[in-house]
Amino acid sequence: MARHTIPFEPDDPCHSFLTTCTPAEYGDGPLAGVAVAVKDNISTKGIETTCASKILKGYIPPYDAHVVGLLRSAGAAIVGKTNMDEFGMGTTTENSAFGPTLNPCDPSRVPGGSSGGSAAAVAAGMVRMALGSDTGGSIRCPAAFCGIVGLKPSYGRVSRYGLIAYSNSLEQIGPLGKTVQDISTLMGVIAGYDRHDSTSQDRPYRHTPAADIKGLKIGIPEEYFGRGVDPHVADVVRKAIARLEECGATTVPCSIPSMEYALAAYYVTCTSEASSNLARFDGVRYGPPPDTRKPWHDAFQEVRRAGFGAEVRRRILLGTFALSSGYYGKYYAKAQVARENVREDFNRIFHDVDVIAGPTMPTIAFKLKEKTDPLSMYLADILTVPANLAGIPSISVPCGSSEGMPVGLQIMGRMFEDERVVDVAYAYEQAVN
Amino acid sequence: MADAEGQVIVGLEVHCQLDTKSKLFCGCSTDYRSDGPNTHVCPICLGLPGAMPALNRMAIEFAMKVAKALNCEIINEAEFSRKNYFYPDLDKAYQITQYDKPLALGGYLEIEGDGGGEKKVRLTRIHVEEDPGRLLHMGNAERGKYSLVDYNRAGIPLIEIVSEPDMRSPKEARKFLNKLRATLEYLSVFDSEKEGSLRVDANISIKGSERVEVKNITSYKGVEKALTFEVTRQKNLIRRGQKIDRETRHYLEARGITQSARSKEQEHDYRYFPEPDLRPLRVKSWLDNIVLPELPDARRERFIAQYGCSPSHARTLTGELKLANFFEQVVRGDPSGLSPLAATWIADTLIGELNYRDMSLDLVDPAAMIGLVQLLKSGTITDKSGVEILRVILDQRHKGEATETPDAIVKRLDLGKAPSDDTALLPVINEVIAENPKAVEDYRHGIDASGNFLVGQAMKKTRGKSDPKVLYQLFSKVVRTKEV
Amino acid sequence: MVTEHEVQHIAKLADIGINTEELGTFTAQFNAILDYFDTLDTVKGEGTGTSELFNVLREDEVEISLPQEDVLRNAPATEDGFIKAPRVM
């Protein structure tokens, strides 16, 4: 394959990148020469991959994540690795061990998270598109806060092989971009079956966005406009939905009763899985050296205390607790039943409607250091986690602003109907531009 | 029947490496034993961040074969779980194993019980899991101790077979293990000769007292040794009126003893939960397509019926796949004439001589055994010469020297049976009689031992080539004649 | 209500290394979050646990392993091809 290079020495005042590749190599293909940023929890052969954690500082994967291989064969130029909340655990990108990313729309605010670096890099125009990962909103939240488009694909459409796992049963890699067309193009490159990911499905994405949504039925869940949602944000989103009606769609009120406990089910599940996923970081095979003269538990504790940030340690503790003897039934097992209930709620609603629409986030981007209490931070994910619990596709598309900051319209679809949510987002984008 | 107070009760958990080509969750070769450390390792079995497991179909097929052979029930939906604990040889800090949804439940294995006759040992379950890496303990107290890890073994497929506490002695435990090994070998899913391919944890209690778990038994002989040690230790404690602690003990192979594991290690909370990167298994229907080969019990019955083997010879010969195959290679083409003699010579003499040399059956050429048995059958050599010839053959093989056929050895050592007619042997008989007047006198007075002594002296003079039976008859004839 | 003692026990299970200064904060945050998790007590039903995707298996084929130098490259300490680790004896 022909290899070419482009220089990549951007001005990065918002601290989107942890690593830049300059010059960046690229080949021939549908993305020939397109600069793509990759979230730093996606393994890149020969390029440092840290998950924004001290515990992986200096770690250089000897292999490419499946999606990175696909990007390379599509000719893309991987220009760097983007900042994030450590191991994906956060909603602001402030939990990076290497300092926060700032929101290009207002540098006194957070870009959202955890894929904040990827979103900021796109919003600032440093790259046309980027890869993020979405466990409970980590693509859609920063897309909404930075005013760009982000898609969380249906669970199984994009291989997770090489994505450093935070919560395996919830997360997907997905595209971020300035336009719906761009995220659709990137989705076309990364979707498809991978034998290395046993949860991946043979459902490639070959789609060109179409703006025709005549006759589309949109479900409007009351919970997405109720308690905890900023009324200004709700207003902006309502107006956006009205635009979709002008394009020929009809709306149907609906309700997701399982929202009552969806966030709890989400946090129990993701912290449980994380407590196990992050146990391997003991300094033996990679990471900071343990003191080998000490007994192993003592040595591992030292490495892990120094290597993980506060939020990561908090979630590991929570997950360890939720799985521990005597509590498994009350927390982990119950959360799995709750997940099934969420799935059933969506199935029931999708019987009558084609997509569900609402705000992506309950508020606009927070001020830096505004949120300090962990629980109030967790509550900000309330509108994004249902799609992860159910595995369904969900997109966030910019739909106006409140207090001068972007607001995102979230569109969720039936399982594997990623093409449809893309089309609805495209129809909105075309209507307002 | 309820066990009496003081009865030894044993249950086993046996881990066997399945003989697949690649590891359980990745494509790394399982053939690692002759290569350097960390040379059969990839992102998956090294637990690199982002790597995901992909389940080996053959490992599941092998485990299903075992389950069918051991009469287990395959559950409708099996699942893998993570067993979370920290240890430097555990690459992901969790082991992917099966917990509440194991592949197979129930089943049994028949062994020869201590009371004679067949005995059913019930099984609890069979599940599939991955092997961890291997640790070397380095350094010393002064300069600091540390570990070295080799992840080549990490991810090798294992099955764990858990028995009910149905064995009543260390000997029965050994028999269970031997029978299990034979069964797995007959199924071609396991190679017992690979170092470390089998590991056993044993639960042992004396009826009326607490149960002790003995971990870390890595050899077939070790099981009986470790359990015998435990029986003695526990019985001594009971005799002295002391209580037996419910605990985990490690077997120290080199010293033949068990040692209490530190109590800290016993506070485990493995926090099992379903492995989210693997999908469930619904493989019950595969059972119909599994065709089992002839298993040890069936082969034993056939050896008795087809070759006229004694039940005990048939049990020995079929107790190891290689031995059974060797026997059938030796008797092939001569099912009626040679077999009982071959069975005796292989099951009794050959095995004894091999064990004495710690030598593998692989080194023995079936053709040599055929030659030897034929010489014995035709009466060309005596049993004593037969043993001598076998020893020569084995020693030559063992030392890697040029080998001779049994016929050549007979010629070289002049081991052909001496003529058994009276005229040739009479001079020897007369010589012995002349040299041992006291023994002749005793023999005449009916002391059998003296007769045997005289035969022995005559055997010496013919260098073991004469038939002792013929000699005995001659002595009795000659001595009687002289009396007249 | 979770006690500091329980949090310490959990920290030990997770080998997370918690020090006494942090223990109070962690325990307080823990209790607030666990209170919120209590909404799960209202979840009804047993769940079916069924999944549509099952029997995902690969063939038993050997693939090339990593070169030893790649295996060892990220390890902080190695010796003769082995990876150095804390003592267990």
Ligand SMILES: [Zn+2]
């Ligand atoms: Zn491997």
